[in-house]
Amino acid sequence: MLKSLCSKTLLASAIIAFSSAAVAADKVYKLKLAETWGPNFPVFGDAVKNMVKMADEMSNGRLKIRVDSSNKHKAPFGVFDLVKSGQYDLGHTASYYYKGKVPNTLYFTTMPFGMNAPEQHAWLQYGGGQDLMNQVYAEHNLVPFPGGNTGVQMGGWFRKEINSVEDLQNLKMRIPGFAGEVLAKLGATPVNIPPGELYTALERNTIDALEWVGPSLDLRMGFHKIAPYYYMGWHEPATELMFIANKKKLEKMPEDLQAILAVAMRKAAYDMFIHSYAESAKNWQTMLQEYPNIQVKTFPAEVIKALKNANDDLLKEKAAADPMAAKIIESQQQYMKQVRAYTAISEQGYLNSTEGL
Missing domain, CATH: 3.40.190.170 (Bacterial extracellular solute-binding protein, family 7)
Structure with missing residues (x-):
């Protein structure tokens, strides 16, 4: 009788377990x-x-x-x-x-x-x-x-050419992440703006330049209508x-x-x-x-070197802190x-x- 009861109990437990698994599988x-x-x-x-x-x-x-x-x-x-x-x-x-x-x-x-x-x-x-x-x-x-991943991103859209490190002084640019801190070290003012507000910010002179992604997304945003200088990347590889x-x-x-x-x-x-x-x-x-009016540019060697030096200094500061x-x-x-x-x-x-x- 006990053996029979145990068998019935085990069977019932098995049925309950199977039913629970089925319910979980269907949830x-x-x-x-x-x-x-x-x-x-x-x-x-x-x-x-x-x-x-x-x-x-x-x-x-x-x-x-x-x-x-x-x-x-x-x-x-x-x-x-x-x-x-x-x-x-x-x-x-x-x-x-x-x-x-x-x-x-x-x-x-x-x-x-x-x-x-x-x-x-x-x-x-x-x-x-x-x-x-x-x-x-x-x-x-x-x-x-x-x-x-976007792959290598372009260096951004600028209203004016960047010919020297001095041209970065007081430049207000949409650029997030560590690159923004690098530019700030050279006198620029980095800001972060939601994607949906980028064109308006550039159009209204709220910013002087911006980087977004690259041709995959930049073209449809229309930045070239306002800022014709399109620079190659350094900041987001x-x-x-x-x-x-x-x-x-x-x-x-x-x-x-x-x-x-x-x-x-x-x-x-x-x-x-x-x-x-x-x-x-x-x-x-x-x-x-x-769009032949888009002028594709490379930052001058002097600027790239200054950016790299600022980047290296910042990395040392971050690591020490x-x-x-x-x-x-x-x-x-x-x-x-x-x-x-x-x-x-x-x-x-x-x-x-x-x-x-």
Whole structure:
């Protein structure tokens, strides 16, 4: 009788466990994502849409993500706090926008005179970069993921030519991240303005110059109508956007959905890099053919040298003031020495040896 009862009890427990698993497998998890960008924003917003679609398909409909653009949540540079506080479960933004709140976030977007996109991806995935980023964000109940790279960004649109370091004095320029601090050291006034307000700020002389991305997004913004001097880049050689997730919310989901979300983010990030590259190539041809008044410029050697010196001084100051900053900076610099040697004989070597053929 006891044996029979135990068997029945075990059977009942098995049925309950199976039923619970079936219910869990059928449960739909609904997440909210806040993005820094406006609705239907090209390339950046496309990356978010791709991620949401892939997460839905791979989870067989168990993972639904609602996206609120900046016009909805009204805080384009507040995504960090929106996700940290739990008002949103996920975010898509850029790490360096939050350097005023958490200074060590700025190193994970891009650094002046730093790594290009393949080098930076290698550092993040195989050089310890992701671990360092995790440490910085863990203190704020956040889990960070790479969110798409623009590749090398252009140096910006200027109303007037930059012929010397003196021309940077009192120049009011939209430029975020570490590069803004570098320019400030040389007498410029860096400001950060939401994407949707950039053209108006330039048109109304609120700023004298701005950098945005590159041909992939700049052409449609119309900056060339106001500021004809288009300078090559130095400040953002590999601008990585980011997805962030509320840690507590993430951990409440089944492990398979956590894995699906991570894969969807990684695939969307890769797709954005390729999409950005393709759009830049296409729009660059359009600029050359349809807008001959755009004057493509390289900053004078004197200016580049001054920017590099200011950048090096700032890195030393940051490292001396903050042990975590020192750890990140050291990691990036050591990895770049290693990976750049290979870039020089592979990518750069290929371009040099085939130039002019």
